[in-house]
Amino acid sequence: MFETEIHDLSDDADYAAASQQxxxxxxxxxxxxQSYSSEPENAEIVYLKDNVTIHxxxxxxxxxxxxxxxxxxxxxLFMSWIPYKGQSSNARLSERDKNLYTIRAVPFADIRxxxxxxxxxGWQYVIVVLSSGLAYPPLYFxxxxxxxxxxxxKQHIVIVRSSEDANVFLVNNFQxxxxxxxxxxxxPRTISIAKSASSSSFTNSPSDGNLERLDGGPRQKGSDAxxxxxxxxxxxxxxxxxxxxxxxxxxxxxSLVDDYRANENKKSNRSSQxxxxxxxxxxxxxxxxxxxxxxxxxxxxxxxxxxxxxxxPPLGPEEWATFLDSEGRIExxxxxxxxxxxxxxxxxxxxxxWAFLLGYYAHDSTYAERQxxxxxxxxEYETIKNQWQSISPEQAKRFTKFRERKGLIERDVVxxxxxxxxxxxDENPNVHLLRNILLTYSFYNFDLGYCQGMSDLLSPILFIMxxxxxxxxxxxxLMERLGPNFNxxxxxxxxxxxxxxxxxxxxxxxxxxxxxxxxxxxxxxCFRWILIQFKREFEYDKTLRLWExxxxxxPSEHLHLYVCIAILKRQRAKIMQxxxxxxxxxxxxxxxxxxxxxxxxxxxxxxxCVCAGENGAASIPxxxxxxxxxxDECIYQQDDEAL
Amino acid sequence: MSYAYLFKxxxxxxTGVGKSCLLLQFTDKRFQPVHDLTIGVEFxxxxxxxxxxxxxxxxxxxxxxxxxxxxxRSYYRGAAGALLVYDITxxxxxxxxxxWLEDARQHANANMTIMLIGNKCDLAHxxxxxxxxxxxxxxxxxxxxxxxxxxxxxxxxxxxxNTAGTIYKKIQDGVFDVxxxxxxxKVGYGGIPGPSGGRDGSSSQAGGCCS
Ligand SMILES: Nc1nc2c(ncn2[C@@H]2O[C@H](COP(=O)(O)OP(=O)(O)OP(=O)(O)O)[C@@H](O)[C@H]2O)c(=O)[nH]1
Ligand SMILES: [Mg+2]
Numbered sequence: 001m002f003e004t005e006i007h008d009l010s011d012d013a014d015y016a017a018a019s020q021q022x023x024x025x026x027x028x029x030x031x032x033x034q035s036y037s038s039e040p041e042n043a044e045i046v047y048l049k050d051n052v053t054i055h056x057x058x059x060x061x062x063x064x065x066x067x068x069x070x071x072x073x074x075x076x077l078f079m080s081w082i083p084y085k086g087q088s089s090n091a092r093l094s095e096r097d098k099n100l101y102t103i104r105a106v107p108f109a110d111i112r113x114x115x116x117x118x119x120x121x122g123w124q125y126v127i128v129v130l131s132s133g134l135a136y137p138p139l140y141f142x143x144x145x146x147x148x149x150x151x152x153x154k155q156h157i158v159i160v161r162s163s164e165d166a167n168v169f170l171v172n173n174f175q176x177x178x179x180x181x182x183x184x185x186x187x188p189r190t191i192s193i194a195k196s197a198s199s200s201s202f203t204n205s206p207s208d209g210n211l212e213r214l215d216g217g218p219r220q221k222g223s224d225a226x227x228x229x230x231x232x233x234x235x236x237x238x239x240x241x242x243x244x245x246x247x248x249x250x251x252x253x254x255s256l257v258d259d260y261r262a263n264e265n266k267k268s269n270r271s272s273q274x275x276x277x278x279x280x281x282x283x284x285x286x287x288x289x290x291x292x293x294x295x296x297x298x299x300x301x302x303x304x305x306x307x308x309x310x311x312x313p314p315l316g317p318e319e320w321a322t323f324l325d326s327e328g329r330i331e332x333x334x335x336x337x338x339x340x341x342x343x344x345x346x347x348x349x350x351x352x353x354w355a356f357l358l359g360y361y362a363h364d365s366t367y368a369e370r371q372x373x374x375x376x377x378x379x380e381y382e383t384i385k386n387q388w389q390s391i392s393p394e395q396a397k398r399f400t401k402f403r404e405r406k407g408l409i410e411r412d413v414v415x416x417x418x419x420x421x422x423x424x425x426d427e428n429p430n431v432h433l434l435r436n437i438l439l440t441y442s443f444y445n446f447d448l449g450y451c452q453g454m455s456d457l458l459s460p461i462l463f464i465m466x467x468x469x470x471x472x473x474x475x476x477x478l479m480e481r482l483g484p485n486f487n488x489x490x491x492x493x494x495x496x497x498x499x500x501x502x503x504x505x506x507x508x509x510x511x512x513x514x515x516x517x518x519x520x521x522x523x524x525x526c527f528r529w530i531l532i533q534f535k536r537e538f539e540y541d542k543t544l545r546l547w548e549x550x551x552x553x554x555p556s557e558h559l560h561l562y563v564c565i566a567i568l569k570r571q572r573a574k575i576m577q578x579x580x581x582x583x584x585x586x587x588x589x590x591x592x593x594x595x596x597x598x599x600x601x602x603x604x605x606x607x608x609c610v611c612a613g614e615n616g617a618a619s620i621p622x623x624x625x626x627x628x629x630x631x632d633e634c635i636y637q638q639d640d641e642a643l
Numbered sequence: 644m645s646y647a648y649l650f651k652x653x654x655x656x657x658t659g660v661g662k663s664c665l666l667l668q669f670t671d672k673r674f675q676p677v678h679d680l681t682i683g684v685e686f687x688x689x690x691x692x693x694x695x696x697x698x699x700x701x702x703x704x705x706x707x708x709x710x711x712x713x714x715x716r717s718y719y720r721g722a723a724g725a726l727l728v729y730d731i732t733x734x735x736x737x738x739x740x741x742x743w744l745e746d747a748r749q750h751a752n753a754n755m756t757i758m759l760i761g762n763k764c765d766l767a768h769x770x771x772x773x774x775x776x777x778x779x780x781x782x783x784x785x786x787x788x789x790x791x792x793x794x795x796x797x798x799x800x801x802x803x804x805n806t807a808g809t810i811y812k813k814i815q816d817g818v819f820d821v822x823x824x825x826x827x828x829k830v831g832y833g834g835i836p837g838p839s840g841g842r843d844g845s846s847s848q849a850g851g852c853c854s
Contacts, residue, residue, distance in 0.1 A: 411659040411680075418677035452658065452708045453682055488710050524717055528683040536682065583651070583721065587686050 294510030312343035658707030664793035723827030
């Protein structure tokens with residue numbers, strides 16, 4: 001089942017029809033001479049199609065149309081797709097977006113496969129998968145022409161049809177037909193898996209044995225299953241083009257291979273926790289356990305074939321400056337957030353940028369406006385603070401609730417991050433600021449008051465802002481979204497845990513069933529993760545990075561839930577093999593603290609979120625934190641006992 | 644390390660009474676007043692010896708804040724012993740004992756051994772609950788009682804070990820079916836094999852992370 005037949009395509013109806021037509025450069029319309037002249041010397045356009053369109057989001061109304069070309073130069077074939085200028089279905093799609101999608105002359109040597117979809121109803125499209133494993137967004141042929149496209153390709157280079165799926169054409173440029181077959185099956189990701197597993201008697205299917213012999217090199221080939229899955233997965237992914245856009249843009253920005261290698265190296269240094277999983281997910285035979293682990297429907301490792309962009313270095317001052325206009329407005333806040341999503345922010349910029357991310361400053365405010373806001377908010381803070389500062393000891397005696405609240409806060413601020421230099425030592429003034437801000441908040445939002453966990457959320461904010469009123473207002477903004485986590489009836493937490501269970505059911509039903517069987521569907525073992533946004537799971541600086549990423553709300557407000565799933569998925573084999581029960585699971589999850597690879601988990605989470613798509617979004621009830629509350633009225637139940 | 648028995652303990656009581664400090668004093672023999680407040684639950688473990696048998700205590704240190712109760716209740720399941728802690732310098736933590744007991748009775752198994760601890764007895768000058776009151780409450784509710792200090796370590800060993808002694812005696816007396824894990828007891832390799840035989844004794848070590 002592994003060998004790929006080399007079909008004689010001449011018996012294929014598509015092919016036959018097209019070959020009569022010949023190279024179909026005339027197929028498109030509106031060809032202008034300029035477009036020819038823009039091609040390099042001795043390049044020949046062998047195919048041109050107008051109105052080939054991508055759908056950058058799930059919404060068909062948002063689309064970018066362009067021109068698809070096949071160009072031949074020095075016997076090499078290139079594909080390009082250039083969006084039309086200044087014409088966009090939707091204002092939300094900026095020029096920047098268009099640039100992201102543009103496909104500039106990719107050589108077919110870099111293409112692994114083309115999958116065509118020619119439904120009887122609806123638009124035809126193709127998905128082009130690169131040998132790096134990344135996929136371009138589907139190219140919709142609004143005017144038809146998929147058949148001619150494939151045929152033209154076939155006329156200029158060798159493509160073979162996959163024996164498993166007649167709609168998949170494997171592309172490569174090797175002369176030797178056998179090698180050609182091999183290279184078309186080579187998956188970058190599975191090679192690395194094979195490497196990590198080779199020490200533990202990794203064996204391939206019989207046909208893979210051939211491969212190794214022929215290859216002779218140190219690299220091993222993946223198994224057929226991996227390939228099958230990858231094709232399914234690729235498809236799933238490229239359907240959501242929002243995601244593919246990132247990967248596409250990535251191709252042109254940096255050397256993927258290097259990033260990829262760097263990542264692999266990092267992975268091989270990963271904590272021993274992760275290692276068994278890699279082996280397990282690849283080959284059941286090498287697992288040491290008697291308990292069979294249901295396989296992951298998304299086959300996590302293989303999913304990474306189409307991973308989002310590798311994480312980038314944090315946003316630095318020069319790049320930050322390019323986002324601001326001369327008066328200090330952020331011109332493209334969405335683009336900024338996306339940039340931050342992929343790499344975070346350099347530490348020195350955090351004070352400035354967090355205020356925007358948290359919504360304390362409007363992104364379209366000017367420097368001058370912000371100065372004004374700062375002054376107004378500072379005095380407003382002092383007003384609220386004064387409300388409790390002016391309570392005399394005599395008054396406090398008759399104000400039990402105030403005394404209790406104050407007592408609780410004072411007992412807690414001395415138990416918050418005291419091992420950090422910023423908060424350590426007796427009589428540390430920053431600890432006193434924590435207290436003031438929390439107490440003021442409990443007057444600002446008297447209904448919610450103070451609840452444990454809030455000091456954990458405030459601590460990094462004060463650490464970054466280093467200013468009492470500013471920290472207060474940033475904390476207020478954060479609590480707009482996370483406040484329901486601290487409701488006395490825990491409704492915010494329960495809705496998140498509920499959404500989490502729905503998402504796991506969607507994305508990993510065997511794991512869901514396992515939790516069900518073990519009576520763990522309440523997901524209490526994720527309670528701390530969610531309540532304080534993983535603050536206790538990572539070192540402090542990693543938490544800062546994670547938070548700024550989560551606050552971009554890209555690609556979802558609820559990315560934190562996908563982060564939970566990403567972590568669980570990395571441990572799923574261990575959890576199920578060891579037949580963890582509620583108790584052991586809780587302990588196990590607690591002890592993951594400090595052992596989670598943030599970058600890897602974020603990339604997984606992004607992919608899971610995209611994979612879940614609209615079904616994922618539908619699993620999360622409206623108003624689930626950190627979404628803003630559905631109605632604005634009384635958000636926090638009043639409860640006489642609340643502190 | 645192998646053990647004859649493994650007992651699951653939980654530590655409960657109001658926030659700030661010193662639960663985490665008691666645990667740390669017992670497992671690490673140190674007083675660390677500035678550690679973080681507890682969210683959810685934390686774990687500790689230590690081996691002790693009773694009747695020449697190695698016994699492993701796996702201790703669940705729960706969060707004391709009222710609003711976390713719906714979560715912390717789920718931790719009672721299968722605990723063999725509980726340390727119910729109040730702070731002798733804060734009257735309200737003593738007043739709340741009844742509600743903690745009610746939770747324990749509802750969510751834990753009926754044979755759970757409960758030790759009442761009046762903590763921070765080093766702060767005698769700020770005492771707000773007398774020793775007699777503590778004794779009285781314990782007597783009324785059938786609990787073992789001790790005053791202790793996580794700071795000076797006074798009675799900390801005793802609190803954990805006496806509780807284990809009581810549980811051990813209950814096993815000897817046949818109160819528990821030790822093969823049934825819902826009692827919070829596991830039989831290890833060095834123990835009296837129950838109907839289900841020996842169990843893994845190497846799985847976890849004190850509070851360790853996966854490093
Ligand atoms: N003097 C004195 N102080 C203590 C003692 N035990 C605890 N403390 C203090 O009480 C504070 C609270 O102790 P924790 O152990 O954190 O309280 P907890 O019961 O775990 O509280 P939660 O985790 O919020 O439920 C600590 O910061 C210590 O400073 C003690 O025996 N003597
Ligand atoms: Mg504690």
